[in-house]
Amino acid sequence: MKVNKIYSLLLSILIVLFVIHNPSLLNAQSENVVPKDAKALTELGNNFTFMIASDLGRNGYYDQKPIAEMMGEVTVIAKPKFVAAVGDIHHFMGVRSVQDPLWLTNFEWIYKHPSLMIPWYPVLGNHEYEGSTQAVLDYKDISRRWEMYSRYYAKTLTVSNKVEVLILFIDTTPLIDKYRVDSRYFDAGKQSMDQQLAWIDSTLRVSNAKWKIVLGHHPIYSGTTKSESEREDLQKRLKPILDRYNIDITVAGHIHNFQHIKVPGSNVDYFVNSSASLAREVIYYESKLFGSPESGFTLCTIKDSELIITFVNKEGGIIYQYVRRK
Numbered sequence: 001m002k003v004n005k006i007y008s009l010l011l012s013i014l015i016v017l018f019v020i021h022n023p024s025l026l027n028a029q030s031e032n033v034v035p036k037d038a039k040a041l042t043e044l045g046n047n048f049t050f051m052i053a054s055d056l057g058r059n060g061y062y063d064q065k066p067i068a069e070m071m072g073e074v075t076v077i078a079k080p081k082f083v084a085a086v087g088d089i090h091h092f093m094g095v096r097s098v099q100d101p102l103w104l105t106n107f108e109w110i111y112k113h114p115s116l117m118i119p120w121y122p123v124l125g126n127h128e129y130e131g132s133t134q135a136v137l138d139y140k141d142i143s144r145r146w147e148m149y150s151r152y153y154a155k156t157l158t159v160s161n162k163v164e165v166l167i168l169f170i171d172t173t174p175l176i177d178k179y180r181v182d183s184r185y186f187d188a189g190k191q192s193m194d195q196q197l198a199w200i201d202s203t204l205r206v207s208n209a210k211w212k213i214v215l216g217h218h219p220i221y222s223g224t225t226k227s228e229s230e231r232e233d234l235q236k237r238l239k240p241i242l243d244r245y246n247i248d249i250t251v252a253g254h255i256h257n258f259q260h261i262k263v264p265g266s267n268v269d270y271f272v273n274s275s276a277s278l279a280r281e282v283i284y285y286e287s288k289l290f291g292s293p294e295s296g297f298t299l300c301t302i303k304d305s306e307l308i309i310t311f312v313n314k315e316g317g318i319i320y321q322y323v324r325r326k
Helices: 002-021 038-044 064-078 102-108 133-141 193-206 228-237 239-244
Strands: 048-053 083-086 120-123 153-158 164-169 211-215 249-252 258-261 269-272 288-292 296-302 306-313 318-325
Touching: 038 064, 038 296, 038 306, 048 064, 064 296, 083 249, 120 164, 164 193, 193 239, 228 239, 249 296, 249 306, 258 318, 288 306, 288 318
Parallel strands: 048 083, 083 120, 164 211, 211 249, 249 269
Antiparallel strands: 048 296, 153 164, 258 269, 258 288, 296 306, 306 318
């Protein structure tokens, strides 16, 4: 108990010192940036829309702060119902506890725009697995907008005319062998791969939703210099389930750029969401329909017979839009 009190006191002192040297973090006033494609983004607000962000936390550096501000301004006009945070909210070694200062410098003080006080539905990325994954789950008891009640979970939502959409939030790191055997990701090997895959299969099997979406940190396909074994493991374990139940789209992060991939023999549209902080160059991939090295975030809009994916850069410009119909 005494150690905890000392820790809390030291943490409070550090936070005060940090704020003194970074007063802008507490400035609640928006910079009043105007999204470049405000009119087109406003039209999305007339339908069921949610935002997707990933690879976020760099203590406000690189593009994180301006993108966070743009996310807020876009939320004002596009009116997303929630933010799906698909992993790596905390670079580089996750968090150690719910009191870790990174919760403030990576999240609370960055995504402070009033319009971003909506539900956030996170999944774990590989960097979360370098720290305490349980602390990421437990943060729901600290923040009213952090709605993460399990390592993987599903939400069935009703859009217009009672059309349903099923969204699966999955935990990809334990599905990849390289993380399971690496001691840096000490929690990954403790998770049951078979149990999660069985849950994904059964959840999709019983769903009658018209639209089915899978969100996770690691992509099944992408053009990247990252280890090919990551995609091979997901192609072997996850892709057959998605094909079996006619998934519409998957959206992942991890690669730090925007991509849209369509592979022969599969009806799934594979999207990669760019980093909301530090982006990277696009690597050639033969099945890629689109790629961009810009940083930013994604909007997913669902109508009765259309699902629209919109890639948005840090200026609020629409750099790519794709419509899937059924």
